[in-house]
Amino acid sequence: EYTINKIAAGEVVERPSSVVKELVENSIDAKSSKITIEISNGGKDLIRITDNGHGIPKSQVEKSFLRHATSKISQIDDLYELDSLGFRGEALASIASIARVELITRTSEDTIGVKVCIEGGVVKSNEPIGTSIGTTIIVKDLFFNTPARKKFLKSSTSENINITDMINKLCIGNPDIQFKYINNNRIMLTSPGDSNLKNTVRSIYGKKISDNLKSINIETDFLKLVGYIGNNTIYRNNKTLQHIYINGRYVKSKLILAAIYEAYKGILPINKHSICFLNLSIDAQKIDVNVHPNKLEIKFEDDQRIFNLIKIKINELLLGTNL
């Protein structure tokens, strides 16, 4: 119950970007190879996610909007052993309680799909509909029934910045998925979905960034760090270009960023941050349980050892090559 309370304490839906995150993660969990995200007015008026994943069986559709009685995990460190991104069973329930939601879905087992409309947590309709395999979820009028929370939303421009940043992270973390992002009817991004991280980076940040990446492949008996670090002389202090994933899950890791920074010391001017796209694979037991999943901050059992290892390995690589 310790873990469950701790998880329940987190607000799933803070702002439009957190809705986008939860819904896209559901599409990823459904093994989609193609995910389309459409946004209007900073996500405040409309968020529409369309995927070609396995869909939800007819009999499960309304149930998926109920807060699960039990969590999929008993310990927070299990989080990093799960093969699904979702684990709390409360995203759809939370979202449907504060918005007007429409969900259209079909599995390969069903010949006809289903469309469910839920407003403020109340099921308004449930009817059959012809649709392709996969799921479309439309979230309208976020916080329509909670004006106090609606007031906390920022301008569309600033919500869009958060949404774009979130989509970029999801996209970089899943180079095998083809993402399409449309904002106010404008195509913002189409990622190749060809499993090539460099091509995915190029589709988001352009050739100038993707052509100046140095491949990282560090493997020891207890961790594996794979991906790219960049040439910081292009963009300074652009933290949106720092992507760290642990076992495929996007996290904020001051420790890894600090280790990279230290590795660059004396090579690049101070006050510059390194561009990085890195996934750390590590035994879940080595990750500190004292974390909050929603804040995405992680701690390791042996911080110093990991810090030193990453710093030394990247420094060796930088000194041995010409970035």
Ligand code: ADP
């Ligand atoms: P969680 O992801 O933690 O299980 P959610 O509230 O996010 O909880 O989703 C509830 C359930 O609805 C999921 O476990 C999944 O079975 C189903 N679901 C939600 N979105 C999709 C989707 N896009 N494709 C297939 N199933 C989905």
Ligand code: MG
């Ligand atoms: Mg989920």
